[in-house]
Amino acid sequence: MANPAPVSDGIGIANLPNQRHKIVAKHGAHFTLMVVGESGLGKTTLVNTLFATELSPPKNYARRHHKQLDKLTEVDIIKAELEEKQFKVKLTVIDTPGFGDYVNNRDSWSPIVDFIDDQHEAYMRQEQQPQRSEKIDLRVHACLYFIRPTGHTLKPLDIEIMKRLGTRVNLIPVVAKADTLTQNDLFTFKRRIREVIVAQGIRIYQPPVEPEDEGAVEHARMLADAMPFSIIGSTEDVRTLDGRTVKGREYLWGVAELRSLLIRTHMLDLISTTEELHYENYRQQQMETRKFGEPKVKKVDNPKFKEEEEQLRRRFTEQVKAEEARFRQWEQHLIAERDRLNKDLELAHIELDSLQAGYGRGSARR
Known part of the structure; x- marks a missing residue:
């Protein structure tokens, strides 16, 4: 009959927490x-x-x-x-x-x-x-x-x-x-x-x-x-x-x-x-x-940069609106100048036609 194996104290796993x-x-x-x-x-x-x-x-x-x-x-x-x-x-x-x-x-x-x-x-x-x-x-x-x-x-x-x-x-x-x-x-x-x-x-x-x-x-x-x-x-x-x-x-x-x-x-x-x-x-x-x-x-999500970007956007929008208003004013001025020139041209044509008609009547008398 074989002798029983000696009681072992284990392999040492229980000591791992101490090591850790x-x-x-x-x-x-x-x-x-x-x-x-x-x-x-x-x-x-x-x-x-x-x-x-x-x-x-x-x-x-x-x-x-x-x-x-x-x-x-x-x-x-x-x-x-x-x-x-x-x-x-x-x-x-x-x-x-x-x-x-x-x-x-x-x-x-x-x-x-x-x-x-x-x-x-x-x-x-x-x-x-x-x-x-x-x-x-x-x-x-x-x-x-x-x-x-x-x-x-x-x-x-x-x-x-x-x-x-x-x-x-x-x-x-x-x-x-x-x-x-x-x-x-x-x-x-x-x-x-x-x-x-x-x-x-x-x-x-x-x-x-x-x-x-x-x-x-x-x-x-x-x-x-x-x-x-x-x-x-x-x-x-x-x-x-x-x-x-x-x-x-x-x-x-x-x-x-x-x-x-x-x-x-x-x-x-x-x-x-x-x-x-x-x-x-x-x-x-x-x-x-x-x-x-x-x-x-x-990501440029810094609130400081966002605020600066918003200010630039507002400034750009205001500049665009100012330019558009100036352009409309200039356009209206051009339209008024064109109407004035057309009217002067029309008066010039009437005066020319009148002169030509008077010249024609004078030649017929002669």
Whole structure:
């Protein structure tokens, strides 16, 4: 009778997660966050709260005495390197000052959408090069869209840009300064926003759910009920009920702790979703519409260029109308001059006929 085979400890597959952790910890991670919203909604404060550091100083809005009639949305890039327990994250924050702040907000989303597309384009062009070791990657992994707490519903400008952003980036809508609304008003406001998001077909970020993990399913349901997230930003240290110290504000219902929700739990999924979904969709679309290595055809859709084009068109139209009026006036003058000459010619013919008739009668008498 053969001896039973010795019990094996396996072939080592169970150790792969540890190996993966060491690789990720060694190289660190790149994370790019975009914040979009009107001025004064606490975007800078929230970013500083999330990453527990002053990435950007608070802005002084008191210097803005009036709103301009037309101004382009700007794109500011803030970079920082964070380290926690020997794990490094190269963080890039994309701010969009000027969005929605002016009387004429037509096409104010164009620089934001163009920036997202341009980062996909730049990364795709780098992938086509022979040397790909040092690629610059500014693809946006998450976009926090700040909604003003009006208590009513989304504005047309909100709907327009959220539709465009949702197909390009992991869109996370947030209600800014949620503490300015009562609990009942905030609940109603968030419900109306969710209804508009569904009715308008706006795509927002949905965290992954493992069906066999009951805890994950419950967590996903709680996130869905909380969307859009109510934001209360603060850079003050607050003591939680379980003894931890976090960045946030303390209220009767607890501490508004956002870092664990948006970063600690889902950062890697936001990165992989950007790579596997949004970037791949862009790459596939571009590959289907142009030849390999062919540069992207730039669309001249910058609102500044559109305005200049419209001004030139109006100026040209006015010049054409002025020339047409001058031509009609000149034509009328020619017609009047022709009529005068014809009348003079007719009088000359009558006078000539009269002279010829008088000459004929004189010759007959002789």
